[in-house]
Amino acid sequence: MKTAVRIREDLELKNPIITASGTAAYGEELSEFLDLSVLGGFVTKGLSIRPKRGNPTPRIAETPCGMINSIGLENVGIPVFLKEKLPYLNQFSTPVVVNFFGETEDDYVIAAEMLSIEGIAALEMNVSCPNIKRGGIEFGKDPESLHTLVKKVREVTKKPLIVKLPPLVTDIVVIARAAVSAGADVLTCCNTFPAMVIDENLRRPLLGNVTGGLSGPAIKPVVLKLVRDVSQSVHVPIIASGGASTYRDVIQFLLAGATAVEIGSESLRNPLCFLEIIKGIEEYMERFRMHSVSEITGTLEIV
């Protein structure tokens, strides 16, 4: 297929369009709208070794051209996922990527071991969790902590290992290099931006958790630049995540250096966007007589 992309030698996606973690749950609801087999990849809600209840409500706040969520990583836990959710997802031909996180290095390692089984095509590590040992700083914000963590996870899994970077760091290139040198096969760029909304009449934050993560079209131009910066500094495939809502956004991310693109917030308001985007990419490739997505990736021309 012309639209196919490869994110590691043993993992081909039929097109570059992937669900984002936390915006497609475990697939059942989204499949009421479309056949999940049309997707290039399916990324699950972020999973931990034990179930997690998440944050108090309100968990959603609308912002200009986007939204802030503070779900708090609520999930069913890996054992329930493997037993009740994975078999459902495996009915479709789409590779299943499991997004996971932990509170300690051991949590991550145990999770990666539990997930290194048949039926799971790749692992996506969410490193935006506080590192207890380092006084609560996020694993993904400190290159050394991240390097140690990714290395430990790398030792226990042969699955394609994707590290999902936090966007708000002093220098994302340093963080990206730390992940790659520790053995990451792919980087997702990026997670949501820390943000908040205040109700001026009540003089209170709108979210129950006070702060949350900003996503949607509002962040796209910023993420476009982060994707370009990262792709120019490391030699692994990059999955773009942040504000893509149309095929044009996707092509722009590919030009900036991405190999695939996750669609998150847009699919919450328009679950059929996946079909529209995939069709748009095919038409774009037709229009420019392209035979492979690799003719787009990283071909930004600067005159």
Add this chain to the structure above:
Amino acid sequence: MKDITTRIIKNDKVAEKTYLMTLEGDLTETKPGQFLMVQVQRSHEPFLRRPLAILSCRDRMIEIFFTVRGEGTALLAEKRTGELVSFIGPLGNGFSDPAPGEHLLYIAGGAGLPPVLSMAEHLGRGMFIFGAKTEAEIPLHNRLQNLEGIQTLFCTEDGSLGTKALATEILSRVIKSLPTSTRIYACGPREMLRQTWNIAAHAEIPCEVSLEERMACGFGVCSGCVVETQQGNLRVCREGPVFDAQDILWGSR
């Protein structure tokens, strides 16, 4: 499930800041209490769809009924006959059918009217208590007054229409005269629903409440809209919006 784009037949102002919009279209097998996620604009502003209850669905017409609260509902209020809107639905579980012979009591506060009115019109029997701050906030007065087979009691906080009381105060008064085989259907502000549950629980009367929570997707994928229940967190958009009042952990938010 579908994303349906349809034409507005009419959009009438029926009370202060309150509109009754009629859309073209058919929804197979809807239940009172179910809702739509309505897209206000095709652009990214406002970004999310708005959850609005289905007031009625018959003869290829869908009625929704909304109060202007912020940007999205204000934009909906400006829409005119012939314009297009798109929505996803029907969503959520809806109220459950009563057992044969069960007595029925509907209680709604302010903007919580649509799902309860929908159920009352569907079942066509029982008693309806509707409370608002003032007369100006009581929409569809005639429609409520003339509900076939239903006795309607109005109350307002300032006494401008009906009894000067809260809906739950009326409920406390009438509940003693109700047979124990009564079922309550309720929607309104959370505090009103909590009181309703309290009163119903004392009288050992089953009570179903339709809850509101901020939603991003409305179809169950984001976990944005959860409510704490005896069974753990449940999604208002998927397992709800209608819950058995005794399952809700009312103390927490």
